[in-house]
Amino acid sequence: MLLVVVALFTLLATATRAQPVVGESCAPAACGGLTIKYPFWLRGRQPAYCGHPTFAVTCDDDPTGATATPPSLNGSYLRVLAIHYGNSSVVAFHANLVDSSACATTRFNMSSILALSLLAVSRANSELLFSANCSRTPPTGSLPVNCTGFSGGGEWFLSLNRMYDPGGPKRALDTMGCLYSVVPVLPWSELRSAGDYAGLVRRGFLLEWTAVPGDCAACNASGGECRYDAGAMAFGCFCPGGRLQPATCGE
Ligand SMILES: *[C@@H]1O[C@H](CO)[C@@H](O)[C@H](O)[C@H]1NC(C)=O
Ligand SMILES: *[C@@H]1O[C@H](CO)[C@@H](O)[C@H](O)[C@H]1NC(C)=O
Ligand SMILES: *[C@@H]1O[C@H](CO)[C@@H](O)[C@H](O)[C@H]1NC(C)=O
Ligand SMILES: *[C@@H]1O[C@H](CO)[C@@H](O)[C@H](O)[C@H]1NC(C)=O
Ligand SMILES: *[C@@H]1O[C@H](CO)[C@@H](O)[C@H](O)[C@H]1NC(C)=O
Ligand SMILES: *[C@@H]1O[C@H](CO)[C@@H](O)[C@H](O)[C@H]1NC(C)=O
Secondary structure (H helix, E strand, C coil), X not given: CHHHHHHHHHHHHHHHCCCCCCCCCCCCEEECCEEECCCCEEECCECHHHCCHHHEEEXXXXXXXXXXXXXXXXXXXXXXXXXXXXXXXXEEEXXXXXXXXXXXXXXXCHHHHCCCCCEEECCXXXXXXXXXXXXXXXXXXXXXXXXXXXXXXXXXXXXXXXXXXXXXXXXXXXXXXXXXXXXXXXXXXXXXXXXXXXXXXXXXXXXXXXXXXXCHHHHHHCCCEEEEECCCCEEXXXXXXXXXXXXXXXX
């Protein structure tokens, strides 16, 4: 009986153990004009241990080398336009927002699509604010958007705030009884007419990543390659000679 239990446990442990994190190289990969390296990895072209599961990038490069669509992040609607490794930030746009009318945005919540992710919408962004049915006048500088014929339709107002703060408009607008929706856009965006909406959304917004395991810069500086063992949820530094170290190749 005990033997059976022990055998079962061994089986379970083997089944849940991660793929080995050594083998093929994790040299930086290219997709369109982007360099993909830790914590990002290129699904389909690199082993999964080259990065963290949240940062799987799928490349739609066509064989001629031209990118039809910017790469997607973990198969989601987020399309990556740039990765700034120096300050841990990404510029991405949401494919659904780009492909639909501004009026569809009035039912959109960017924070909820990123829940439980290691990526957060950067507070450095500006924001587009849609509001409707305020008991008092809409925010100053608002441009009218006619959404008659859309679900949740009627007259909406569009304005631009310099600071992205998902909790900010909520406090103010709730007290005015407004319906509202917020879309982050790049810092220093300009809104001159409601027609600027599509272009602003297409340029994307900043996301920042935090709490990614391991100090990749330190591992790399010691001559190693950064790896991630998703099963053990642990960072690894793959060193010359084939050793896997917990932090750097120094010790
Ligand atoms: C990546 O996408 C898959 C499938 O869409 C999802 O189940 C998973 O939670 C995502 N992983 C992360 C870490 O965001
Ligand atoms: C990170 O650096 C890039 C390039 O210098 C800059 O464009 C971007 O705004 C910065 N990201 C954040 C979150 O400040
Ligand atoms: C958007 O979603 C976030 C996270 O789920 C939630 O905290 C927030 O209240 C929502 N905002 C609106 C305007 O519904
Ligand atoms: C809004 O659009 C609807 C349908 O396209 C149209 O009938 C209506 O006159 C428009 N309203 C304004 C104020 O322009
Ligand atoms: C605003 O309120 C009116 C009356 O309650 C309603 O008919 C209309 O649909 C509301 N507008 C929006 C955008 O929901
Ligand atoms: C590690 O360093 C090499 C050479 O210095 C560089 O080409 C590579 O991009 C770095 N990798 C990462 C993940 O930073």
